[in-house]
Amino acid sequence: MPTSHLTSPLLTVAVPAYNGAEFLASALESVLAQATDDVEIIVVDDGSTDGTGDVIRQFGSRVRYISQRNSGLAAARNRGHMEARGEFVAWFDCDDICEPARFALELEVLQRYPEIGLVSTGFSAFDDKGTIAESFADRYYGKIGRSGVGPLFEASQPFESATMQGMSFPLHRGSVYRRLALGNFIHPPTVMMRSEVWHKTGPLVTGLASATDWEFLVRASRLYPFAYLDRPLLRYRRSRQQMTDDSNTLTNLPREMRAFELILKADPLLRESSEQIRGLYRYWYVSLATVAVSSDRLLAFRYLAASLRHGCDVGSFLRAAIRVLTPAFLLPAFRWARRAVVPLRNESS
Secondary structure, three states: OOOOOOOOOOEEEEEEEOOOHHHHHHHHHHHHOOOOOOEEEEEEEEOOOOOHHHHHHOOHHHOEEEEEOOOOHHHHHHHHHHHOOOOEEEEOOOOOEEOOOHHHHHHHHHHHOOOOOEEEEEEEEEEOOEEEEOOOHHHHOHHHHHHOOHHHOOEEEEEEOOOOOOOEEEEEEEOOHHHHHOOOOOOHHHOEEEHHHHHHHOOOOOOOOOHHHHHHHHHHHHHOOEEEEEEEEEEEEOOHHHHHOHHHHHHHHHHHHHHHHHHHHHOHHHHHOHHHHHHHHHHHHHHHHHHHOOOOHHHHHHHHHHHHEOEOOHHHHHHHHHHHHOOHHHHHHHHHHHHHHOOOOOOOO
16 A cells, blocks of 8 residues: 655655545545555645545545645645655546546556656546546547547557556547647646656646646646547546536636636747637637626626627627527526536637
C-alpha cells in the first residue's frame, strides 16, 4: 500500500477537495485499489466545513492530508503540485472514480514516449441513478463530438499495452496547442503529466474556477506535445445541479471568457483564427442570454446584443431571441426543452 513517508515515489495523485465528504471515500478507494508502493496520494482540503478532513484521516498513512484556508480550485491544484514528490503527477477529483487500469496505462504512455509532457483519456459518466454513458467525451466536449479525437492530434496509432496483457487501444499524440486554445477537449480529472510540466508552465491562475484548468492546459500545450488514450479510464460523476442550475452557466461562462482573454494575450497570433474566435464569443453570449432571461430579462437583452458584435449565427440567435422575448409564465417549458435537446457544455469548443 502507498504510504505518506515516501521520499521519491514514481507517481503522485493530487486530489483537491472542498466539502467532498459524501463521495471522497469511494474516490480514494478507487485510487488505492490500483496504487503501489511507488505511489503517494495527496488530498488538499481547501477549507472544507463538512467533515472532509475526518474522511481523509480515516485512511491514515496511506493518504497525505494537507489542509489550507479556502482558496479555490487553482490554489488547491497548485498546492498539490508544490507538495508532490513524484516523477509524474496525476490529477483526480474527489467525487469521481478511477477505473482499475488508469494509472498503469497513463504511466506506460509517458514512459514509452519521453517527448510527451501530458496524457489524458476518455471517460464515462454516471449520476445517482446509474450510468449515463459508457463513453461521454463526445457529449461533453463539442470538438470531440463533431470530429472525434483523432483529428485534434497530429498522429494516431494503436497502443499495444504491456501492462494489459497485450491489449491495444487507440492513442493520439502530438501538438494540440492551436486547437486547444480555441476550445478545451482535455478532461482535467483524467490528466497525468511529468512533474516538470507544472514547474515550467507556471501555476494555475486563481479566480477562474474550473476554467483555470483549460487556461493551464493551453499554456502547457505550447511547451509540450500531448497524448490521448482513447479509452474511458475515469467514471465522471454528474450531479443534478450540474445539469439543471442556470446559475452555474451565468457564473462559469464569464470565467471561461476571462480565461480566453488570457490565452489571447499570451499569443496574439491566435487572432489569425478570427472566425473561430467570433464563433466562441457568439456561443458564450447567446448561452448567457438564454439562461439570464430567467432572472434578469434586461441583462439577457444585453447579452444577446453583445453576441451581434461578433457576427450572427442565425439559427442560434433566433432561438435565443425567441426565449428572451417569451412571456415569463412560459419559461419553464423552455427550460425543460433546453435540458432535453441542448448538449451539456462546450458546444463551441
